[in-house]
Amino acid sequence: MKDKDFLMIPGPTPVPESVLLAMAKHPMGHRSSEFSKVVRRVEEGLKWVFQTKYDVQIYTSSGTGAMESAISNLVNAGDKVLSLIIGNFGARWAKIAAMRGADVQKLEVPYGKAINPDELKKILDADTKKEIKVVTLTHNETSTGVTNPVKELAKIIREHGAISVVDGITSIGAIDCKMDEWGIDVLISGSQKGFMIPPGLAFLVANDRAWELHKQCKYPSFYFNWDDYKKNLDKDTTPWTPAVNLFIALDKALEMMREEGLENIFARHKNNAMLLRKGIKDMGLKLFVEDESIASYAITSVLPPEGINVPDIRKTLKEDYNIVVANGQNDLKDKIFRMGTLGFVTERDVLTALASLKATIDKLKK
Numbered sequence: 001m002k003d004k005d006f007l008m009i010p011g012p013t014p015v016p017e018s019v020l021l022a023m024a025k026h027p028m029g030h031r032s033s034e035f036s037k038v039v040r041r042v043e044e045g046l047k048w049v050f051q052t053k054y055d056v057q058i059y060t061s062s063g064t065g066a067m068e069s070a071i072s073n074l075v076n077a078g079d080k081v082l083s084l085i086i087g088n089f090g091a092r093w094a095k096i097a098a099m100r101g102a103d104v105q106k107l108e109v110p111y112g113k114a115i116n117p118d119e120l121k122k123i124l125d126a127d128t129k130k131e132i133k134v135v136t137l138t139h140n141e142t143s144t145g146v147t148n149p150v151k152e153l154a155k156i157i158r159e160h161g162a163i164s165v166v167d168g169i170t171s172i173g174a175i176d177c178k179m180d181e182w183g184i185d186v187l188i189s190g191s192q193k194g195f196m197i198p199p200g201l202a203f204l205v206a207n208d209r210a211w212e213l214h215k216q217c218k219y220p221s222f223y224f225n226w227d228d229y230k231k232n233l234d235k236d237t238t239p240w241t242p243a244v245n246l247f248i249a250l251d252k253a254l255e256m257m258r259e260e261g262l263e264n265i266f267a268r269h270k271n272n273a274m275l276l277r278k279g280i281k282d283m284g285l286k287l288f289v290e291d292e293s294i295a296s297y298a299i300t301s302v303l304p305p306e307g308i309n310v311p312d313i314r315k316t317l318k319e320d321y322n323i324v325v326a327n328g329q330n331d332l333k334d335k336i337f338r339m340g341t342l343g344f345v346t347e348r349d350v351l352t353a354l355a356s357l358k359a360t361i362d363k364l365k366k
């Protein structure tokens, strides 16, 4: 049967029917007063989700666009950037910074692990001349299913004085991240993960400290120019034509998120991930991230059982049960599969996925 797909990949994620219906309209004129009202509402909603008082810049791009924006509005060629890498997405920050001509230093740990705050502190303490301007990191590493201790890491970065630039693409709206309270300087996210809407919008928040560093940036990006975004946001608009229908979708999704409440959203993600982890272990399968203290509430990485390969598991789940799970990335390709519990996901979905996974394994064992 068609139209029954359940996306359990870590983005794009399932979209609620009310959001799909809200989007299914002719586009609004993006300079209309009607659209400005949407921009204002969405802006206020995003601030609430990001737990910040600072402006949220809304880009028409995928999440990587917001990463590019952060680096290109903060970093000059030759600047020292420290990238904390626990997986593919952490490595992406280092690549973007290197393309900008930055002098990139890396703190890399084996995939499946998180950054140890003591190791970061050692590196930053050694930088007595304060040459490191920016530290990039990932809150929730989607490629492995590990959540970094961002609160501790941001504190250490603040004590050193560098600007912390955090990828919250799969944490915002899923896992608690208190931008202002924890002292995160730049925080980004994307629409197709915890926000329950299709891909196409990315978000960036910069605090006062980040704006100070931005003033020293000689050649910022044109499309992602912070000053242009700020100037326009003050008038409830955007510099370029935005994906207006996605704004309408976001407006609706934020309304749903407000109804549920942030604490309940975080609790739901935690409960769903714990239920999934328990079910997988009960089935006799192994989790890639065994340490509960760093295991993600948004993405769970699973090792295939002996004698059964990842492509067959994914194929059977898709063909027999219309459930789409993700493969591992790069070195982890065919070694793990990843199940997202991100966004519009309930306990029923997790139970269905567990039963389907069990039936899949039983079928493939024969």
Ligand SMILES: *Cc1c(COP(=O)(O)O)cnc(C)c1O
Pocket: 010, 011, 062, 063, 064, 065, 089, 138, 140, 141, 142, 167, 168, 169, 170, 190, 199
């Ligand atoms: C999905 C994702 C990205 C990249 O987002 P795109 O929308 O594909 O550009 C970056 N970081 C993390 C942690 C992600 O999960």
